[in-house]
Amino acid sequence: MFENLNWWEVGALLLLALLIFGERLPKVIGDGLRMLRGLRAMAQNATSDLNKELGTDLQLQDLHPKAFIRKHLLSEEEEEALRKPLQGLFEDVKSDLNGVKTDLNQVAAAADIKRPATPGTSVEQRPAQAFDLDAT
Helix, strand or coil, X not given: CCCCCCHHHHHXXXXXXXXXXXXHHHHHHHHHHHHHHHXXXXXXXXXXXXXXXXXXXXXXXXXXXXXXXXXXXXXXXXXXXXXXXXXXXXXXXXXXXXXXXXHHHHHHXXXXXXXXXXXXXXXXXXXXXXXXXXXX
């Protein structure tokens, strides 16, 4: 939640909270934590009520629409039928990228051979140029 704040900003927020709430700050923090516990308990109760009503074992993550459809509405055969055309497309793109990578490496090798050496360096000292698409 606060991963993009540096320590100056966190300190400024704490100072601002201290100025706004003063001596009541521990009580405000306690009330906030109590509210979070209450919300968590309500979510767990709602999940257990859904489990009882639907007769399944639902987890909170299963309530995401994509996960719900995948788990409860599609059979494994239907899911495989939906993935099959995309898998072929994925394999085609992957083979095309491997061909492009090979071509780029050949061009880089040819350019490295034809490039004149700069004064003071030999051909062996120059770095070889290669394109690595596997790093993505």
